[in-house]
Amino acid sequence: MSAAPDLRPRALAWSAAAFTGGVLLQADRLPLWATAVSLLAVAWRLAAERRRLWLPGTLQRALLALALAAVVLARFHTLNGLAAGTTLLMLMAALKLLETRGTRDERILVGAGLFLLLAACLDRQDLLRVPLYVAQTLLCCGALAGIAAPQLELLRALRLGGRALLLAVPLALVLFLFFPRFAGGFWAIPRGDAASTGLGDSMDPGSIMQLIANYDPAFRVRFHGAPPPRETLYWRGPVLHEFDGHAWRRGPERLRLRAPLEPLGAPVRYQVTLEPSQRRWWFALERPERAPAGRVFLTYDDQLVGTEPVAEPLSYEAVSYLRSRSPAPPPAQLREDLTPPPGNPRTRALAATLRERAPNDAALVAAALDYLRSGGFSYSLTPAPLSADAVDDLLFRTHEGFCGHYASAFVALMRAAQIPARVVTGYLGGEWNPIGSYLVVRQSDAHAWAEVWLAGSGWTRVDPTAVVAPERLHRGVLDLLPDAFPTRERLLHSPWLRALFAGWDAANSWWGTHVVKFSYEGQLDLLRRLGVRAPDAVDLGRAFIAGLLLWLLWLGLRITPRPRGVRPDALGRAYLRLCRALGRAGLTRAPHEGPLALAERCAIERPRLAPAVEGLLQRYAELRFGRGADDQAVRDFTRAVAQLSLGRWSGAFP
Amino acid sequence: MSPDADALVLARALETLETVILGKPAQIRLCLACLLARGHLLIEDVPGVGKTTLAHALAHVLGLAWQRVQFTSDLLPADIIGVSIFDRAQQRFNFRQGPIFTQLLLADEVNRASPRTQSALLEAMEERQVSADGTTYVLPEPFFVVATQNPREQLGTFALPESQLDRFLMRVTLGYPDAAHERALLRGGERRELLPHIGAALDAAGVLRVQRAVREVHVADALLDYAQSLIASTRERADLKLGLSPRAGQGLVRAAQAWAYLAGRRSVLPEDVQAVLPPLIAHRLERRDAEPHGPDPGLAAEIIRAVPLSP
Numbered sequence: 001m002s003a004a005p006d007l008r009p010r011a012l013a014w015s016a017a018a019f020t021g022g023v024l025l026q027a028d029r030l031p032l033w034a035t036a037v038s039l040l041a042v043a044w045r046l047a048a049e050r051r052r053l054w055l056p057g058t059l060q061r062a063l064l065a066l067a068l069a070a071v072v073l074a075r076f077h078t079l080n081g082l083a084a085g086t087t088l089l090m091l092m093a094a095l096k097l098l099e100t101r102g103t104r105d106e107r108i109l110v111g112a113g114l115f116l117l118l119a120a121c122l123d124r125q126d127l128l129r130v131p132l133y134v135a136q137t138l139l140c141c142g143a144l145a146g147i148a149a150p151q152l153e154l155l156r157a158l159r160l161g162g163r164a165l166l167l168a169v170p171l172a173l174v175l176f177l178f179f180p181r182f183a184g185g186f187w188a189i190p191r192g193d194a195a196s197t198g199l200g201d202s203m204d205p206g207s208i209m210q211l212i213a214n215y216d217p218a219f220r221v222r223f224h225g226a227p228p229p230r231e232t233l234y235w236r237g238p239v240l241h242e243f244d245g246h247a248w249r250r251g252p253e254r255l256r257l258r259a260p261l262e263p264l265g266a267p268v269r270y271q272v273t274l275e276p277s278q279r280r281w282w283f284a285l286e287r288p289e290r291a292p293a294g295r296v297f298l299t300y301d302d303q304l305v306g307t308e309p310v311a312e313p314l315s316y317e318a319v320s321y322l323r324s325r326s327p328a329p330p331p332a333q334l335r336e337d338l339t340p341p342p343g344n345p346r347t348r349a350l351a352a353t354l355r356e357r358a359p360n361d362a363a364l365v366a367a368a369l370d371y372l373r374s375g376g377f378s379y380s381l382t383p384a385p386l387s388a389d390a391v392d393d394l395l396f397r398t399h400e401g402f403c404g405h406y407a408s409a410f411v412a413l414m415r416a417a418q419i420p421a422r423v424v425t426g427y428l429g430g431e432w433n434p435i436g437s438y439l440v441v442r443q444s445d446a447h448a449w450a451e452v453w454l455a456g457s458g459w460t461r462v463d464p465t466a467v468v469a470p471e472r473l474h475r476g477v478l479d480l481l482p483d484a485f486p487t488r489e490r491l492l493h494s495p496w497l498r499a500l501f502a503g504w505d506a507a508n509s510w511w512g513t514h515v516v517k518f519s520y521e522g523q524l525d526l527l528r529r530l531g532v533r534a535p536d537a538v539d540l541g542r543a544f545i546a547g548l549l550l551w552l553l554w555l556g557l558r559i560t561p562r563p564r565g566v567r568p569d570a571l572g573r574a575y576l577r578l579c580r581a582l583g584r585a586g587l588t589r590a591p592h593e594g595p596l597a598l599a600e601r602c603a604i605e606r607p608r609l610a611p612a613v614e615g616l617l618q619r620y621a622e623l624r625f626g627r628g629a630d631d632q633a634v635r636d637f638t639r640a641v642a643q644l645s646l647g648r649w650s651g652a653f654p
Numbered sequence: 655m656s657p658d659a660d661a662l663v664l665a666r667a668l669e670t671l672e673t674v675i676l677g678k679p680a681q682i683r684l685c686l687a688c689l690l691a692r693g694h695l696l697i698e699d700v701p702g703v704g705k706t707t708l709a710h711a712l713a714h715v716l717g718l719a720w721q722r723v724q725f726t727s728d729l730l731p732a733d734i735i736g737v738s739i740f741d742r743a744q745q746r747f748n749f750r751q752g753p754i755f756t757q758l759l760l761a762d763e764v765n766r767a768s769p770r771t772q773s774a775l776l777e778a779m780e781e782r783q784v785s786a787d788g789t790t791y792v793l794p795e796p797f798f799v800v801a802t803q804n805p806r807e808q809l810g811t812f813a814l815p816e817s818q819l820d821r822f823l824m825r826v827t828l829g830y831p832d833a834a835h836e837r838a839l840l841r842g843g844e845r846r847e848l849l850p851h852i853g854a855a856l857d858a859a860g861v862l863r864v865q866r867a868v869r870e871v872h873v874a875d876a877l878l879d880y881a882q883s884l885i886a887s888t889r890e891r892a893d894l895k896l897g898l899s900p901r902a903g904q905g906l907v908r909a910a911q912a913w914a915y916l917a918g919r920r921s922v923l924p925e926d927v928q929a930v931l932p933p934l935i936a937h938r939l940e941r942r943d944a945e946p947h948g949p950d951p952g953l954a955a956e957i958i959r960a961v962p963l964s965p
Binding site for chain 1: 872874876877920921922923924925928958959960961962963964965
């Protein structure tokens, strides 16, 4: 391909644009310096093209490449993995830009732009980014067109690229729906730096605070049937057994499975979709009937623990009983939850007092709750700091705190009174999304409560926070204490913004479950709905090939040369416009009708239009069939047609 | 005379012709266009509708020398072309020119002659020259053949084969006059007697000049596109025995040029092509299931409608 010399900068600009688009997509993923270096290279190369600046030679480029690779290695400690690999590729492509000479180099850069797009798609799949990805795809296709034919105007090249993309849309659809996607981490490229979020495996009085300020969704729930009342929605997470006087921990990993539950009442069935948390907790309502299908266990303390951290959105079906009686565990297990808190002498004294007065364990629990209710305790997200004897401090000195404080203190008190007790962390409630008919449970719904063993009724949930601040059961923390949050979260709280967010969250959730997480099972389900009985991977392959062939057929029919289906020139377009105007005015040109025949018919059928139209039709006949029409004449004709106003034919004749 | 003046004169000539052949202005115009496009004309109709009168009138108005040959089954090629006669005094053969050596030859009832005679005439039409005894004689300029034939009469006739029909640029059918014109005919008496009274509008030189002017009428690429797709469409149709030949295609453009000239235009429009298409295909295209040589007025319209005119 040899382009005229003055068209070369255009092709270069196209490739630089496609590459820049790819770099910008990485701006919030990769180190900022890498983005800066890449953009600098683009600017350098473009400036060099205009001003004949110095460009690095082969040796300099090689040294630069080595230096940049070393920097990447120093930063990531590897050249492998999505982040490190993408950074390296981006920097090397930037260097490549500095040595572009011909069409081939420019195409390589567009390829780099597309690769960067792919890397971004692998890493981030939010709905919000989709327009950016589409724009970058369009830019790259336009760049390919623009490099192949540099004489094309910007918009023409983009339109050409867009048309090619549109032609490929059915193929993309066929690939998406039917290309067999096998379970397992085909795309599981080590990501390295993803931070874990959500509840941890330990809780100190302040740790829940960090979550409460976080508005991100933790998971979404779709109930099969009416959703249970909000105050019963205790989403059970890590159960904490060990207390060091300040913080609670899960304790050593014990692989003990739970015995079957004795249900009291009807089951609740629902589907949970977890957001990636990099933790192993799966959440279910108290108490799950059994472990859902998947790589997850139901442990002896009614907790769902996955075998691997949740790195991608994950869906599962669960069944829970809101009321149930748990089977009696072996006495040795119960003893583990009796370890009294170290220190905290006043708490021990209070426990002893309560024990003396109470006839049984249930009465003791009620008395302890009474103490919290009447002791002047208040709910606060900014409580006074606690000293080493944290429970004593809370119960006898500060009298303020939030769920973590109260759950911790209550369990410590129970254990001091010789009642087996444990702290349960999780989420309470959630926000109903009326648009998507599902419940969003956010990090800000994080909660902690207590569980005590009562002979006869088994493990029983006691929520001391509900005693101190009963309204917490019905409203989120944001509602309860709006001033405790930064402005952004408070803004999010206005009703219309909340509605907007509900809509957006619904769209996002649909996108996540139906597009991003469309899985092998989803594919089989689709085949089943299409009428294939007992579909398997082979059927999927057949459907894919059938779709592919259909697409090829469609494409073949589309690109078959149509008889004189060429796009009309400027004169032809103006004439067509005139004919359309005549059509609207009630005079439709027959396909074979010549301009003068049309003028004659106009004079007979629509004599009122004739004076305005006849001259134009004659002019067209002269321009089209006469001796050489110059551009100016065509432009004049076009203008005359544009200025023509015939009005709309109302049916009145003539 | 300037071309514009010629056009004016021709317009007057057309008016004159219309006073002789009543009620057939379109056919007269087509016949004239055919001759101006240097094409030979075939007039086909039942007897007594004025075929011969039309031919006479054309020759008269164009101011051409003309000859008439009544074709019969015993007519020999030499009767048309001429014979070499031995001159005793000069001791050599002298060629005596036949009636073909004229500017307008009226070949009446051409389908009555034997194929041999027909082909001799048709060869002359194509080559515009005749050969006799090894010598080639160039025919005068301009040279037209206006042939007539009667489609109904089958006994003792030799229908012209397609290859020879193709040499006529147009086939025009006159048809019966309508009631008003028929009344005028009945009242007006013998039309042929009017002929001596109409003056010649042109002469041979004038006809040649007009023919040159016709050739100058502009044919745009867009028009050639259209003509080409029309011709191609006749070849693609499954219901036709044969499509239009390349010669017919050339003729179509030439005839359209002449038609445009007669309309006073300097360039050909699709409308001109559409106007000359019916007589042009009349003797060339035939449906597979049609009775031979039957008039098929709908075919041309069908072809025209089937080919869209690109903007």
